[in-house]
Amino acid sequence: MGKGKKIVCFCHDVTEEDIVEAIKMGYDDIESIKRFTGATTGPCQGKSCMMHILRILRRMGKLKEAKTTVIRPPIDPVPMEALLGDEGEED
């Protein structure tokens, strides 16, 4: 048995290999990696994987600025039913 897979993103099962492969294909900044591999877009919204990816980028000499992806609202997932607002509420 060789070494096991190194999972970087648990939400979408993205491995370190997947990230390295994406970087080699030219998706070599955090925003491109996010879109190409799906890492950072699962229920954790990058909270558990972003730093790993930045580290891989740095190791490969691709980290131009230490920047995360743009953080989109909501900060934590919110159920649709909590967003219905009050009856009669208008704008």
Place this chain on the structure above:
Amino acid sequence: MKKTDIAVVGCGALGAGIAYNIAKLGRKPLVFEAKYFGYGSTGRDIGVVRGRHRDPDVAKLASEGLKLHEKLPDELGSNTLFRQDGVLTVALTSEEAEALEKEFKSYASGSFIELSRDEVRSRYPYLRVDDVKLCYLSSREGLVHPLAVLWGYLDAVRRLGGEVVKPAEVISIEPKGDKLNIKTALGEYEASKVVVAAGFRSRELLSKLGIDIPLEPLAKEALVTEPMKPFLDPVIERPGTGLVVAQTMRGEVIGTVGSLGKTSDLTLSSYRFLRDFARQATQLIPAVRSLKVLRQWTWVVDTTPDGKPVIGETSVNRVYVACGMHDYGLSLVPVVSKLIGRLVVEGVEDPMLKPFSPSRFG
């Protein structure tokens, strides 16, 4: 100064598609992208591919675009995740039904069918049909992964010997003899021809050349939920309120609601959008009530006064443009990029492009 053949400004799905079609005709395109792949509309898109449109000129492109989307995975040798489970267009009020009926009367018969409330109920048990007044199914339409389209084109461009550079903002384009001087963040280039496909930013770039394309940037919001097991086959849309709901292959529910809004320096995602979406989506699809919203975002789409895209050669020789794609451009990308590729490389203008000429704004 670096020399190049045909330059493309902007690497959204459209710019990448144009580069692909130029490369396919044997030329070497060089694409400049200011930010990263998927920075613009293409990365914020819902991904609905429709073969119809209210404007008859755009409808011709859309119908051709749908056919080409079907062939794209084979043509590019990469999966665009196009899933043709249909688009279900519903009206929930009498006014909406009247408008919808009128609109669909103008579409080619055979491209859609009308479904009765009972048919909707038996085919799509997760839909709450109580309020549905009218429903059409366009069964060949569906959902594509917008970024997979972009990546597919990009791969093919590189395979065919084209080049893509990022981050490489184009600052200006200037005619010089029979060439064009392009100032970019990576230095100066000389090109034989330039195609601008820079979304709403096409206007400011072209205005430096004395070309005025009256693009108005308007805001569009969207959201995505956590994934759940696949249950929603077709795309559900309610044109009366701008509601669109679909489920991606990853199981996320993705959607939008509302009309295009004014933009400001602070174009932010709004609570109002979340609430309107939650209300309207749960009214039609009660099962989404418990789904959690993961992300919402806003982007600025490129609109024109007559609602049509702008595609063709500009008043400056050898400078071409493809913009004004509103919030329906992805459906058109395969056909627009093919036709503009032929125009740029072979000088052949397809009659389908006539209504979209940049000179129409005079």
